[in-house]
Amino acid sequence: MGNRYTKRTFVLEIFGIVIGLIFLIPFYFVLINSVKPFAAILIDAAAWPKEFVFSNYAKVWEIINFPRAFWNSLVITVFSNIGLVIISSMAAWKMVRTPGKFSKILFVIFVSAMVIPFQTVMIPLMKVGGTLGLTNSIPGLIIMYFGFGVPLSLFLYHGFVKTVPIEIEESAMIDGCSQFGVFWRIVFPLLKPITVTVIILNTLWIWNDYLLPLLVLQDAELRTIPLAASSFFAQYTKQWDMGLAALVLGITPIIIFFLFLQKHIIKGIASGSIK
């Protein structure tokens, strides 16, 4: 709590580093064993590899069709994000700027839906999705993410819009700007901090989601990264050499995403949860 670097701080520092290293041990195990031949993993999983075998990666890349799975995950995540940002920010702004009973009730309904566990809606959702032709298609899955993502995204935007001063909007309106013009030219740019938060939270959720794609996407061609990884494990149980290479491939994209944007991500999470 003090700001000077004392002996106590130094002890804490060492303690922190040790804990941090322990925290990272699982990654050490996964990385070193992903480049070992199968027999070497069985002998000693903790040892540094005697020889580095990259053929595990080559095989897995082919078997799970990694580029395809990566592309599917990317398309789904990007378009779900775009849609959620557009519909949630527009709705939240209009609801805040139109005070009244209706907006209030609507907001409460949106927000209380956050408590509904996915398992409660998944069964009938498959029926609705089948009727509307949303199943076994990537656009269909994206539309479902619109529906599931709205409560949290709208909630975050709603809280933020309240802090945006209304005066600029009013003067723009007096100058003859349309509602859409006001929103897209003036309000939306002001919402940027919370848009970043919304995108980060939705990306982590959608990229890693397993159950909804499992239910919606049947074709192997449409598989996302979590689906491809899990089907790999179902097929090659205990084939740890290839399995670990598959895991490394699976987690690398999102870890790179995180390391590049970690400052924004951590800030975004903090502001997103406190609002």
Next chain:
Amino acid sequence: MEPKIQTGPVSPDVQMKAVTKKKFKYKSLLTYAAFVGPALLFFLVIQILPFLMGVYYSFTSWNGVSSVVEWVGFENYKKIFTDDKTFFNSFMFTTKFMFAAVIISNLIGFGFALLLNAALKTRNILRTVFFIPNVIGGLLLGFIWQFIFVKGFASIGNMTDIGFFKMPWLGDETTAFWGIVIVFAWQISGYMMVIYVAALQGVDNSLLEAARIDGASNWTLLTKIIIPLILPAFTICFFLTISMAFKIFDLNISLTGGGPFNSTQSVAINIYQEAFQNNRYGLGTAKSILFFVVVAVFTTIQVMVTKKKEVQA
């Protein structure tokens, strides 16, 4: 003087005003719909409609495929309460898991936050390290840890001869339970840390200094000043961890698959299997409605209790 009484048609001026007002109202309704409509539409079709259908199906014996949906009243609910041991067991597992996971991940998360609130030089690196597990999905994390428990722990056990690492981690009911708790805490505590750090940064330093001058110990500072001041963060963190732990699915599927002998089967897995593997949609939805009620009640009570504390502080 006689007051002017209007008997004829309304003057054109007033009439115009009424029309524009009506037109204006109509127009603003239209823009309201244009802005709010899309979000509302997707939300209603994807979440609310299936939710209401679920309530209906929970009173039927529908198998998910047949076109005949037979109404059975409270039959499914009766069955769940009187004649479904696996569901009861999965509920007990999930509840126990929730308590253990919430306490441990918040203790660790808060501990990390206190640690990183000191002026460490490696503060930013450590923050990143502790947060990393969060960006990996539960499914892949489960597979990673399956390997750690089965192969990694065994190797460490052979090297160090520490009993902890030599246990049959996923093969025994008790250790499998704690195995899932460990992985959950490893994943979530970094997230909790971020929220606690943000809250700690909001604590006024002069307040702490004043207390320290008055002779307060670090422990007193923590329990009497810091924790009461950041109670809102506890409300949020408990809410998040309770609902995450209750709904555990991916991590559970890939780590233990519910085993050994269904001892670590979460409610979410139980519902999934009932509906999609046993093809009992009616029973599955009834379970899921009960699940919803429990999650809603638990999280509401928790938020109410911690909120009340906040006001007192």
